[in-house]
Amino acid sequence: MAEAHQAVAFQFTITPEGIDLQLSYQALNQIYHSGVRSWKRRVSRMRNRVIKGVYPASPSSWLFVVIAILATLYMRSDPSMGLIDKIQQHLPLSLHVSLSSQGQTMLSALVFSTLLWLSLILALRFCLKLLLSYHQWMFEMHGPVSNTTKVWVTLLRLLSSRKPLLYSYQTSLPHLPVPTIKDTLSRYLQSVRPLLSDPAYKRMTELANGFESNLGNRLQRYLKLKALWATNYVSDWWEEYIYLRSRGPIMVNSNYYGMDFLFVTPTSVQAARAGNTITALLLYRRKVNREELKPSRVPGTVIPLCAAQYERMFNTTRTPGLETDVLQHWQDSEYVAVYHKGRFFRLWVYNAGRLLSPREIEHQIQRILDDPSPPLPGEERLGALTAGDRVPWHQMRKQYFSSGINKRSLDIIERAAFFVTLDDEEQGMKGDDPAGNLDRYAKSLLHGKCYDRWFDKSFSIVIYKNGKNGLNAEHSWADAPTIAHLWEFTLATDAFQLGYTDDEHCKGDVDRMLPHPRTNWKIPCQSLLQICTSLTVAQSLADDVDCHVFPFREFGKGRVKKLRVSPDAFIQISLQLAYYRDRGGFCLTYEASMTRLFREGRTETVRSCSNETCAFVKALEGGESAEQCRRLLRLASEGHQNLYRMAMTGAGIDRHLFCLYVVSKYLGVDSPFLKEVLSEPWRLSTSQTPIQQIELFDIKNHPDYISLGGGFGPVADDGYGVSYIIVGEDMINFHVSSKYSCKETDSHRFGAEIHKALQDIMALMSAEPKSAAPSRGPSQPKKQL
Known part of the structure; x- marks a missing residue:
């Protein structure tokens, strides 16, 4: 056994002549090389800390500043406006004794240059953080770009011109903002409107208004206090309470x-x-x-x-x-x-x-x-x-x-x-x-x-x-x-x-x-x-897990983009249509969105079952005219994209409400509104697996090397889990999961409904007269920010 060999790497026996020490050369050699590798790794980490610590500047820029200051001093000009002389006056007495007047001046200039260099780095990093806090660009991706965004892109490119390390941007990323109570509650009520009857919606509105006027503002103050000192006011609680405190099996769940x-x-x-x-x-x-x-x-x-x-x-x-x-x-x-x-x-x-x-x-x-x-x-x-x-x-x-x-x-x-x-x-x-x-x-x-x-x-x-x-x-x-x-x-x-x-x-x-x-x-x-x-x-x-995986090959994002529709919105609307046909109604829908534009950001929920999407589905299933259905589809697509952008830029709903609920538990107070919101089941949980390194795969010359993506188990006992990956221009792979124990769900049946929904919406949009299709025109090219 390997452990047995390691255990006898060092042996000694006590004899009348003394201690007989036996060493294993192989073990010592392994220890030596392991130590060398460990020290190389430490040196590499120290070097990287310096490089990313001064980003977007470089360590060599310090030498440039020093030379520039010394050059101006040589030309009998004082760029420090007297600060070098003050530094020289405050040098330790031992340096005054051991260094000549010229040496003291050189040392003072070196200290001033270093302080100036550090100040410039802090200023650059502050500017980079301000630039990364600007998110209006996301709402201009498919329309005319404002002059502000054009200037922002130029400045960001200038500050990002140096090749960064993996973690170079970490300290420059903005903190996740805390939305206002009023905005979050307004967006929440809008998200549940298509799922509730008029009496139920009126009741939920009253609960939300009562929460806002009483307990909500108190909880918000504590949450803002946390946001002042925490790197991210959501992530640590999300990791602990959603994942680590779960006492059930993590397999499947x-x-x-x-x-x-x-x-x-x-x-x-x-x-x-x-x-x-x-x-x-x-x-x-x-x-x-x-x-x-x-x-x-x-x-x-x-x-x-x-x-x-x-x-x-x-x-x-x-x-x-x-x-x-x-x-x-x-x-x-x-x-x-x-x-x-x-x-x-x-x-x-x-x-x-x-x-x-x-x-x-x-x-x-x-x-x-x-x-x-x-x-x-x-x-x-x-x-x-x-x-x-x-x-x-x-x-x-x-x-x-x-x-x-x-x-x-x-x-x-x-x-x-x-x-x-x-x-x-x-x-x-x-x-x-x-x-x-x-x-x-x-x-x-x-x-x-x-x-x-x-x-x-x-x-x-x-x-x-x-x-x-x-x-x-x-x-x-x-x-x-x-x-x-x-x-x-x-x-x-x-x-x-x-x-x-x-x-x-x-x-x-x-x-x-x-x-x-x-x-x-x-x-x-x-x-x-x-x-x-x-x-x-x-x-x-x-x-109990019913898994169904199928590649959809009739079309991909290539044909969807020609319709001037977001591929993700197209798929999400298709999922709503499929669920409506499968279950005869709508449900609270979870789509995972990232918040990694912010430091230590993880995810936010896009509530894909929106008023606009439900209006389109009802119109299509109700036999409305094709022109009306196409108009509603485009409204649903734009609405979905707006929800996604808001989630990415920190204006989501669910993480804010979750953190307010955690604060209420710490304070020992109950909120009927928060308790009801967080107990609502996500019967349709969806996620897109992004392809982030398409340059690694030559799909044109090696079209068979296509990834299937991945999937997850159902979130609700009576719901579906749907994961999808958009591969290339002509394929979408789907992963559907549900539970056999629920008689109302069937992964294969739902997969067939997804397949049909995608085809039906494509047929609807493909029949649109070309003259009627919106076009960005030559003045609205695809942005590459």
Whole structure:
């Protein structure tokens, strides 16, 4: 065993002649290289702190300022207006004695230059923060651009001309503003109007007015006080109360998944696919650690997005607690945890200070696949503890995994860079039933066998027997766009950069003296009962999930854009039409929008079921004229885009109301209005998976390399979860989930309704006379801010 070899790296025996000390050269060599790598990483971080600390200036600009000041002094001009002389007068007495008058002047000029340089940096960063606080540009993306926005774009480009590091913009991003109570309540009442009858709406209006005039203003004052000192007044409470304090299973209810390419599997060799996938992930981690990734930006613009979520991507685990879980993050990890046929392994990915080649990782993975050793007692289904309820897992962890060999083995999993499952099944769109296989593929990634994933890890990679892969991500540390960015890089690097040999193996040489990665456990019989209980809870939850994945190929965003309609609005309106046909009415609809224009921003809710959208659906289903339906559709599209923009710029509804509710709980006061608002079920929960690095994929020359995107479980027991990804110009992939236990929902039926709704709306808009279609004209080109 690897642990046994490490345990005897240092041996000593006491003999009559003294102590006989025996050292393992291999262990010492590993310690040396690990220390060197750690120090290199520290130096790199210190260098990056300096570079991003002075951004948008550069460290070399200090020398320019010093030379300029000294040059003016040489020309007998004092640019400091007497400050250099004052600095010279206040130099320590020892310097007056040891330095000549000219030396004192030079030192004083150097101090003044440094202070001037720091002042200029603070001024530049303040200007950048002011520029990034301007959001009116978003409401001008598809219309005439004002002179103010033109000047703003020019200044922002000037201040962003230097190549930034990943976190260069962090301190310059504005803080999320707190909306006024009046505005939030007004927008809330408008959002629920189509869902309520006249008496119910009147009652809700009275509740809202009572809240505003009494308790609301008091809670708002506390919230504004928090916003003054907190980096983001929402994110910490959102992470704790929405995610970490949940005591139910995080499998299905919180975790989400991402899929492999739809049509292509780069290799059918499981170990080889694992080798390249693990290597690509570690190369991405290296870029994150060195801050070499380009900061994410709003597509088509130079506006940066918050990168805080990247910090906990690797070496992170959610550990269970009695009342709340804790996210634990380690600075580094030199191995990954691997699960195969009921056994856990520690796979070292560094040797002698270097990252193993893909071929060496493949070799180690193959050793795991060929390992004939059976699981230790209780080891096979240990992962079920992470799939069940959180409190029993906390109790088991505290009682049986807090010391000894079990703690060491648990630490191997929790401190790993990430978790890898070598699945013994085959998945993907294959065989005689491609549609059904995609559904099974989704369920496998979402929950697997309920014990062969470690759902607490920040993300887990699944490599299937036929070479297909995918991931399962824990939700509390970050949102889907962050993990999607990682997954895009991984798929592209695997297929187009690392590649495979002609016989489908990884490239590179192999050092066959690498250590064997098996781990040890001594799981007591008392914990086996809880493992079985957690597995039963998780299995019941998994069996109830109805997943349906389908690619929509009739058209994509290319044809939608020709209609002068937002692709996202087109899809969201289609979802409302599909739901109306499926359930005979409308429901509260959740669409995830980001707030990463602000520091530490996460998400906001776009309430997609709007008055305009409902008016269009009713008109279409009620047999109104095509011209009237088209007019209402365009109004619904513009209305939806406006809601999305407001959510992105901090004028959303739900996060503000959520934080007011948290404040009320801290103060020990009850609000009937807030209690009712936060108990409303989201029967239709939707999210778009963005493609952020399209330049990594050559869809024109390699059209088969199309990602399926990812999905999540239903939020409400009687509702649907819908995720979609717009791929290229001609395809949209959908992931629909619901629960079998609800007789009113059916994922396949709803998928068919989505398919039909998309076609019906396209047919309606395509029949519009060209002369009647609105056109931006030559004076309204597509903006590239």
